Amino acid sequence: MPEIITSATNPLIKRWRRLADRRERARSGEFVVEGGQPVWRAVEAGWPIRQLIVCRELLTHDDAHRMVDDLEASGVSVAQVSRELFARMSDRDRPGGIAAVVGVVVTTLGEFAVDAGDTIVALDRVGNPGNLGTIIRTADAAGAAGVVLIGHGADPFDPAAVKASMGSVFGLPVARASGLDEFYAWTGDLGITVAATTGSADMTIWDAHYRHPLALLFGAEGPGLAPEAIERADLSVRIPMVGTAESLNLAVAVAVTLYDARRPELR
Numbered sequence: 001m002p003e004i005i006t007s008a009t010n011p012l013i014k015r016w017r018r019l020a021d022r023r024e025r026a027r028s029g030e031f032v033v034e035g036g037q038p039v040w041r042a043v044e045a046g047w048p049i050r051q052l053i054v055c056r057e058l059l060t061h062d063d064a065h066r067m068v069d070d071l072e073a074s075g076v077s078v079a080q081v082s083r084e085l086f087a088r089m090s091d092r093d094r095p096g097g098i099a100a101v102v103g104v105v106v107t108t109l110g111e112f113a114v115d116a117g118d119t120i121v122a123l124d125r126v127g128n129p130g131n132l133g134t135i136i137r138t139a140d141a142a143g144a145a146g147v148v149l150i151g152h153g154a155d156p157f158d159p160a161a162v163k164a165s166m167g168s169v170f171g172l173p174v175a176r177a178s179g180l181d182e183f184y185a186w187t188g189d190l191g192i193t194v195a196a197t198t199g200s201a202d203m204t205i206w207d208a209h210y211r212h213p214l215a216l217l218f219g220a221e222g223p224g225l226a227p228e229a230i231e232r233a234d235l236s237v238r239i240p241m242v243g244t245a246e247s248l249n250l251a252v253a254v255a256v257t258l259y260d261a262r263r264p265e266l267r
Helices: 011-018 022-028 036-044 062-073 083-089 129-142 159-165 180-190 227-231 250-266
Strands: 030-034 049-054 078-081 098-103 119-124 146-150 174-177 193-197 214-218 235-237
Touching: 011 049, 011 083, 011 098, 022 030, 030 036, 030 159, 036 049, 036 062, 036 098, 036 159, 049 062, 062 078, 062 098, 078 083, 119 129, 119 180, 119 250, 129 146, 129 159, 129 250, 146 180, 174 180, 180 193, 193 250, 214 250
Parallel strands: 049 078, 119 146, 119 214, 146 174, 193 214, 193 235
Antiparallel strands: 030 098, 049 098
């Protein structure tokens, strides 16, 4: 009978808690993912599973039990924790009984493969990790080639981002550019059209005719894109709006723009 961890002072539980901190994730090259589907997507995508944390009582599906057994048989370390402790550590209202410590896989711009018909989502200094995770999930669903993060912004391996991505962080390339200079040098070298999104644009997304490969560029929540980012783009577009709302949530704006840009290919 395996030992069941019940104490929050256990080194593994302390490790789980520490990985909520960005500096610790950067130092260790690890992060935590929780939930059966996201853990399975990490496994399918070949990301390194460093540790599995399981509460068998909370596993409601046979597939989840089989996944745990298969990973343990393959040599992955499996730690079992009590129902009460897992519930205390979980960030979910209804904990699913499985979490994993996963090694970070970094995609550089140089490794980002771009094909002629691709659409990419580019985010300049986006700060909200929940928005970032939702955008990654949306980009995955819409068939985007990947996401490029420009400058210092939210961490895609933040617990809120990982949770909101629902596992898409494992299935979609997410690369970083140090700033606009590196981003525009990369798009220029590869012949990628950059469409900047701004409420002041004359052209709406409905009127735009894009040349691919295409990068849809979005700014941070609140301030949006800096004038320099817009000036250097090949074109700028806006989402038409009526009513009294002055703006959309960033993740919603990305979804609307991306699906509109992908519409001819998704028919």
